[in-house]
Amino acid sequence: MAVAGRWAGLGVLGAVASFAGAMMAPDQFYRGYLIGYMLVLGFTLGSLALLMLGHLTGGNWWMIGRRVMEAAVGNLPLLTVLFLPIWYGRHHLYIWLDPAYVQTHLSVASKSGYLNDQFWTIRAVIYFALWNLWGWALRRGSRRQDDDSSPAVWQKLKTWSAPGILVYGLTITLASTDWVMSLDPTWYSTIYGMFFIISEMLAVMALLIVVLCSMRTSQPYDKILGPDKLHDYGKLMLAFTMVWAYFSFSQWLIIWAGNLPEEITWYLYRIHGGWQTVALTLVVLQFALPFLLLLSREIKRDARKLVPLALLVLVMRYVDIYWLVAPSPFPGISGAEHHLTYHWTYLAALLALLGLWMGAFFRQLGGQPVLVVTEPMLPRLWEQSHGH
Amino acid sequence: MTEATLHGVVAEYLTPDALVAACKQARKAGYRRLDAYTPYPLEEAAEAIGFEKTQVPLLTLIGGILGGLTGYGLQYWVNLSAYPQNIGGRPMHSWPSFIIITFEMTILFAGITAVVGMLTLNGLPQPYHPIFNHPRFTAASRDRFFLCIEAADDRFELAETKRFLQATDAIDVAEVAD
Numbered sequence: 001m002a003v004a005g006r007w008a009g010l011g012v013l014g015a016v017a018s019f020a021g022a023m024m025a026p027d028q029f030y031r032g033y034l035i036g037y038m039l040v041l042g043f044t045l046g047s048l049a050l051l052m053l054g055h056l057t058g059g060n061w062w063m064i065g066r067r068v069m070e071a072a073v074g075n076l077p078l079l080t081v082l083f084l085p086i087w088y089g090r091h092h093l094y095i096w097l098d099p100a101y102v103q104t105h106l107s108v109a110s111k112s113g114y115l116n117d118q119f120w121t122i123r124a125v126i127y128f129a130l131w132n133l134w135g136w137a138l139r140r141g142s143r144r145q146d147d148d149s150s151p152a153v154w155q156k157l158k159t160w161s162a163p164g165i166l167v168y169g170l171t172i173t174l175a176s177t178d179w180v181m182s183l184d185p186t187w188y189s190t191i192y193g194m195f196f197i198i199s200e201m202l203a204v205m206a207l208l209i210v211v212l213c214s215m216r217t218s219q220p221y222d223k224i225l226g227p228d229k230l231h232d233y234g235k236l237m238l239a240f241t242m243v244w245a246y247f248s249f250s251q252w253l254i255i256w257a258g259n260l261p262e263e264i265t266w267y268l269y270r271i272h273g274g275w276q277t278v279a280l281t282l283v284v285l286q287f288a289l290p291f292l293l294l295l296s297r298e299i300k301r302d303a304r305k306l307v308p309l310a311l312l313v314l315v316m317r318y319v320d321i322y323w324l325v326a327p328s329p330f331p332g333i334s335g336a337e338h339h340l341t342y343h344w345t346y347l348a349a350l351l352a353l354l355g356l357w358m359g360a361f362f363r364q365l366g367g368q369p370v371l372v373v374t375e376p377m378l379p380r381l382w383e384q385s386h387g388h
Numbered sequence: 389m390t391e392a393t394l395h396g397v398v399a400e401y402l403t404p405d406a407l408v409a410a411c412k413q414a415r416k417a418g419y420r421r422l423d424a425y426t427p428y429p430l431e432e433a434a435e436a437i438g439f440e441k442t443q444v445p446l447l448t449l450i451g452g453i454l455g456g457l458t459g460y461g462l463q464y465w466v467n468l469s470a471y472p473q474n475i476g477g478r479p480m481h482s483w484p485s486f487i488i489i490t491f492e493m494t495i496l497f498a499g500i501t502a503v504v505g506m507l508t509l510n511g512l513p514q515p516y517h518p519i520f521n522h523p524r525f526t527a528a529s530r531d532r533f534f535l536c537i538e539a540a541d542d543r544f545e546l547a548e549t550k551r552f553l554q555a556t557d558a559i560d561v562a563e564v565a566d
Contacts, residue, residue, distance in 0.1 A: 228431065249487065256484050259476065297445075 004362035011355020018352045021345030022085070030089035031326060032346030036353040037086060038180060038321045041079055043207055043357065046200030047072035048131065049168045051138055052161035061232040063375055064224060065208045070142055071365040072204070076135040078360050080128045082353065086179070087121065094120075095331050096185040107262065108185045115185060120178055127171045134164045142372060149374035172196055180321075183328035184335065187266040189255070195247045202240035203317045209233050209310035211365075213303045220371060224381040227301035234300025237310065241294065245287040265335065269327045274340025278323045286316040318350070395518035395566040396421075396538035397549050399558035400527075404430055406557035407533035411436035413556060414537060419549075421541035425519065425534040433533075447505035448498050455497025459490040522564045536564070 021029040047069035054062035054069075086093070095101045096115045102108050108115070141157040173193025181192050189195075212233075215221050255263045271279050290309055299305045322342075329335040371378065401407040407424060414422055415438055422437040424430070463486045467473070472480055507513075519525055519536060528534050535558075537549050546563070553561045 253484055253487070259478075 004359050004366065007355050007362060008359030009355070011352055011357075011359050014348055014351025014353070014355050017348035018345070021348045022089070025343065025345055026089065027092050027330065027332065028341075028343035029345040029349060030086070030092040031330065032343060032349040033085055033089070033353070034093060034179065035318070035321050035325045035346060036350040037079075037082065038325070039203070039318050039350075040075075040082075040353050040357040042196075042200035042203045042317065042321075043361075044072050044075050044079055044135075045131065045168065045172060046202075046204035048076075048135060048138070049165065049172075049197065050201060050204055052134075052164045052168070055138075055157045055161035056165075058377060059232075060229060060377075060381060061236065063371070063378060063381060064221075064229060065212060065233075066142075066372060067368060067370050068208055068211050068365060069204065070139055071361050071368075072207070073135045074139055074364040075357055075360050076128075076132050078356065080132060082356070083124065083128065087124065090117075090120075092331060094182060094185075095329055096182060098331055101331075105186060111185065115182055123174060123178055127175050130167055130171055134160065134167065138164075143368070145372050145374050146369055147374075154376075169193070169197065172200070180324055183325060183330070184266055184269075186262050188263075189251050189266075191247055191251050195244075195251065198240060198243045198247055199317065199320065202237070202244050202313065205233065205237045205240055206310040206313035206317070209237065209306055210314065213307045213310075215370075216303055230303060230306060231297070231301045234294060234306055237313065238291070238294035238300070241287060241290050241313070245291070248282075248287075269329075269335035269338065270323060273327070273336075273338065275323065275327050277340070278319060282316065282320055282323060285312060286320060322346075393566045394539045394546070395521065395564045396536045396541075396544070397546070397553055398519070398522050398525075398534055398536045398562050398564050399553040399556060400524065400560040400562075401533040401535065401557060402559055404433070404533055407535060408432050408436050410535050410553070410556040410558065414535065414552070417552060418543045419537050419541050421538040421544070423519075423536045423538065425525070425528040425536070427529055427531060427533075430533075437535075442506075442509060444502060444505050444509065448502040451501025451505075452494045452498030456490050456494040458497065459493025460486055462493075463489055518564060518566045522562060524560070524562075539566070 018029065018033070021032075050062070051066065051069045051073060054066060091097050096108050096111070097117055102112060113119075137160045138157065141153055141160065144153050145157075173196075176193055176196040180196075181188065209230075212221065212225060213230075216225055252267065255267060258264075269275065290313055293299050293305075293309055299309065326341070326346075327335060327338055329338065399410060401410065404426065407426065408430070411422065411424055411433055415436065420438065424433040424437050426433060464481065467482070468480050475482075519534075522534075524532070525534065535553070537544060537553065539546075543549075550561055550563075
């Protein structure tokens with residue numbers, strides 16, 4: 001596919017620039033790489049979660065977007081490899097790996113049973129092993145469904161999905177703690193894992209809208225992706241936008257009300273030194289604007305209006321992760337002296353990660369039937385373009 | 389039975405497609421007082437009989453905004469003038485802690501306005517409706533689709549309207565008393 005090639009080309013260009021960035025400015029580069037990595041990891045893990053959810057609950061929107069999500073899940077081996085730079089550059093990212101820092105911070109020292117180099121690495125290996133296992137099982141079952149309509153295959157996918165949702169919930173909570181929350185090891189938030197789960201699902205919903213609508217004029221989508229189906233996607237994106245705001249606000253309100261030094265500093269870093277512009281942008285463009293626009297029935301049913309909105313959501317997903325990661329204290333720089341920056345290596349890392357991810361994604365999307373034809377509920381998409 | 393006590397002529401269909409097609413034909417023929425009855429929500433039929441937008445969403449929005457203002461205003465009044473309390477040295481007008489109540493009141497008022505507004509506008513509960521005089525109408529909640537052209541329609545003429553409905557894919561056409 002030409003699209004896959006163009007993205008992969010962009011990814012290779014970005015990778016070359018990233019390599020130069022890693023040599024010239026490793027401190028900045030690894031931060032930018034972590035931001036970009038959490039974005040594309042979110043596309044894949046969010047797809048994995050929604051895929052399993054769909055196996056258990058079904059739904060028209062899910063049948064239409066299923067193979068798109070499976071292509072995203074197929075990027076798990078790629079993401080496993082792309083995690084290596086984070087592992088390699090971990091000493092540029094995590095101050096709790098610095099013994100001198102730990103000695104002077106009692107609360108961090110007391111966490112060293114969990115936050116230490118070996119255990120952190122072992123946990124990362126476990127996360128990727130579990131994600132790859134589930135990704136592989138779900139995709140293999142799905143491919144078998146292409147020419148085997150027996151309920152046993154279908155049932156097996158359900159059997160994988162039910163515990164898989166639990167595994168996803170636990171691993172993403174721990175992984176987001178290990179890779180992002182621990183950037184500021186004195187701070188903690190108990191809603192952090194939930195926040196990552198909902199952020200990933202929001203990103204996947206926006207990605208599904210963009211990808212499916214780009215194929216809207218070709219078969220079979222011209223027959224099945226009518227305004228009523230777009231309406232479903234719009235409603236789900238509205239719901240996830242609201243839950244994102246709900247979790248973000250819950251975390252902020254509790255910490256604001258407590259006003260404890262070890263908690264509130266996390267926000268102080270992020271609403272001073274220029275970061276307040278980013279915070280305000282998130283409130284307006286990740287919540288207020290999409291929320292108000294998505295209330296409209298017309299916008300949810302019209303691809304020409306829904307796609308730009310989904311693109312905005314995707315851009316804001318990146319901005320949100322940037323706001324979570326970049327103002328943190330890093331080895332050599334404390335949170336308080338960390339003013340608003342966007343280093344060129346951040347962009348290089350983003351291009352590399354997004355390009356490679358999209359290239360592999362479109363290649364897998366093109367290499368399989370776009371619908372699972374043995375899906376028992378599939379004929380419904382055609383015979384009932386009306387009704388529910 | 390005279391025309392004055394006639395509710396309308398009702399046609400029965402086997403499939404949603406047949407119903408939607410008949411609705412479109414009826415609109416095209418100039419009939420305006422139509423109603424379609426289906427076992428499950430059928431957006432296309434609503435569009436085909438020329439169902440226009442309702443005022444419920446607008447009412448809900450207004451209700452929601454009023455609820456939000458009420459919730460915020462109540463807290464503002466309580467915390468700043470009625471019972472001012474110094475809580476942990478925070479400002480009297482601590483807007484972040486007002487948000488939850490504001491949000492809940494928005495939802496509450498919007499929800500109540502939606503239900504009350506819907507009931508006011510559609511006239512429910514309605515203990516008597518003439519369409520139930522049709523002997524087979526209970527099938528509308530099982531597997532049949534009905535289209536009623538009401539006698540109140542300007543173009544309604546018993547014989548002609550019956551002929552018109554019989555020409556569609558209807559499996560049965562019947563008069564229904566008012």
